[in-house]
Amino acid sequence: MIERIKVGMADFNVVKSPGILVTLGLGSCVGIALYDAQVKVAGLSHIMLPSSKQIKNNQNKAKFADTAILLLIEKMMTMGAQKDRIKAKIVGGAQMFSSINNKNSLLKIGERNVNAALEVLNSLNIPVIGRDTGGNYGRSIELYADTGILLVKTIGHGIKEI
Amino acid sequence: MDFLDGMQLDVLKEIGNIGAGNAATSLSKLLSRRVGMNVPEVKLIQFNQVEMVVGGAETLVAGVYFEFSGDIQGTILFILDRASANNLLFLLIPNDFAEYDEDFSPLERSALQEVGNILAGAYLGSLSVMTGLTIKHSTPAFAYDMAGAILSVPMIEFGQMGEYALFIENVFIDGSSKIKGNFFLMPNVDSYPIILEALGVYK
Numbered sequence: 024m025i026e027r028i029k030v031g032m033a034d035f036n037v038v039k040s041p042g043i044l045v046t047l048g049l050g051s052c053v054g055i056a057l058y059d060a061q062v063k064v065a066g067l068s069h070i071m072l073p074s075s076k077q078i079k080n081n082q083n084k085a086k087f088a089d090t091a092i093l094l095l096i097e098k099m100m101t102m103g104a105q106k107d108r109i110k111a112k113i114v115g116g117a118q119m120f121s122s123i124n125n126k127n128s129l130l131k132i133g134e135r136n137v138n139a140a141l142e143v144l145n146s147l148n149i150p151v152i153g154r155d156t157g158g159n160y161g162r163s164i165e166l167y168a169d170t171g172i173l174l175v176k177t178i179g180h181g182i183k184e185i
Numbered sequence: 186m187d188f189l190d191g192m193q194l195d196v197l198k199e200i201g202n203i204g205a206g207n208a209a210t211s212l213s214k215l216l217s218r219r220v221g222m223n224v225p226e227v228k229l230i231q232f233n234q235v236e237m238v239v240g241g242a243e244t245l246v247a248g249v250y251f252e253f254s255g256d257i258q259g260t261i262l263f264i265l266d267r268a269s270a271n272n273l274l275f276l277l278i279p280n281d282f283a284e285y286d287e288d289f290s291p292l293e294r295s296a297l298q299e300v301g302n303i304l305a306g307a308y309l310g311s312l313s314v315m316t317g318l319t320i321k322h323s324t325p326a327f328a329y330d331m332a333g334a335i336l337s338v339p340m341i342e343f344g345q346m347g348e349y350a351l352f353i354e355n356v357f358i359d360g361s362s363k364i365k366g367n368f369f370l371m372p373n374v375d376s377y378p379i380i381l382e383a384l385g386v387y388k
Contacts, residue, residue: 032232032333032340048242048333051341071232071337071344080347086232117339120250120326132341161334163243178245178330180287 030054033086035068035095037102039131040169047163049115051133053140053156054164055092056112057149059104066099066166068092072132073139086176088139092147111144112153112173113137114164121159135158153185196386198227200315201353201370203267204308208355211241211303216276226354232340238367239266240334249301250338252259253309256318257376261308262339262369263285263301264332269364270297289329298325304355316383339369346374 026042031115040063046054049069057066063087068091072078076137084090096106099121116137137156144151155162165174176182208300213219238247247270263335264272270289274282277296289297302325309320328335331356353368374379 032337033344048331050330050334050337050338057198071341078345080345086344103331117334119248119330120262121334161331161337163331163333 032069032071033071033083035066035085035091035131037066037095037098038168039064039102042168044166049162051115051166052116053113053115053133053136053141054162055088055095055144056097056114056166056173057092057095057104057109058112058151058166058168059099059108060110060171061105061108062103063171064099064102064104065166065170065171066095066104067164067166068095069078070136070140071079072110073135080163086101089101091145096147105149106149108149109149110171111138111149111151112152113144113151114155114162114173114175114185116156117158117160117162119159119161125181155183157165157184177181196384197370198310200312201227201368203311203315204304204370205353205355207307207311208304212300215300215303218276226283228352230350230352232344232350238336239264239332241370242331244332245329246332248295248328248330248335248336248338249298249323250328251301251324253305253320253322255320257320257372257379259370259372259376260339260342261301261305261322261371262335263295263304263366264335264369264370265364265366269366272366273297273300277350289327294327298327301325302364304368308368310382312370316380318379339371341371342371342373346377 028036028038030036030043030046037056042066046069055068070088071086075081075090080130082093116133118133160180162179163176173185246264246266249263253259274293281292305322313320340350354368
């Protein structure tokens, strides 16, 4: 049996080949998939908000792009991954209710989550080798630790591998 | 609990109860028939249990979304699973309703948005009467997608305050058809003190 680990909202996890990490129904949240191909260690983080620095109640580090990515890398390193080998793919950050067009709308949070994830990865010199972000629809993702392939499934917008 | 204490939660629950009463009355008028609405259940859930609300993160749900502004700001989300949406549409537009279509037609969408509009008006109306605050809401936005994706909108809103989301479960009953909806009323972080102060419970 191949290990299949679910990663919920404001959560992260890691797995070794041949395990699979799964997140269902990403909306404005962002899934950050990290992979070290040499040791076949995969990590997946499901963040809700861009930055722990803008929020008073920030104890749950898995909730924010800035703190979650660091924790995820640490956990991957305990399983043999090396930071300079890790590559990233990011998915999600949709605007689910696109017809409300208010510049200050909280609905823009998807885009802000994506930008925050890109910034954090960039500051850590982790290359982003694939992304499927934005739009106004949800996505489910599966990250395969034996290949590093990230499968993205949607309702009415097809299935793709990145 | 992290942001709301027990008393503040009770206040929000009471607003939910009164709002539900108003909503049942308004919905009866729209449908020209009596609508019974049971006492709504106000629940707190952790983010990682969000999919329990509707039976799975990939369950397809219809969502109607509003933003409100005035003395306080925030958002409202009303969600229905497909079976409930179908039962409701059958009551609203029996002649134009195609049960087996994959997506909702424009007419079906606007019918569901109108129900959302009535519910939002009923809840915000109760809140306004109880607090004396002026509140107006936007036109509705509609989405039909995976529950996890649609629920990420209120979860992120609550996520700025703590580790829990508050929602109100309404069951509208009309004869044999059962319509179950979930309603999220989410004042933004800065609006909570204003509401609670207006109600005289702010510490």
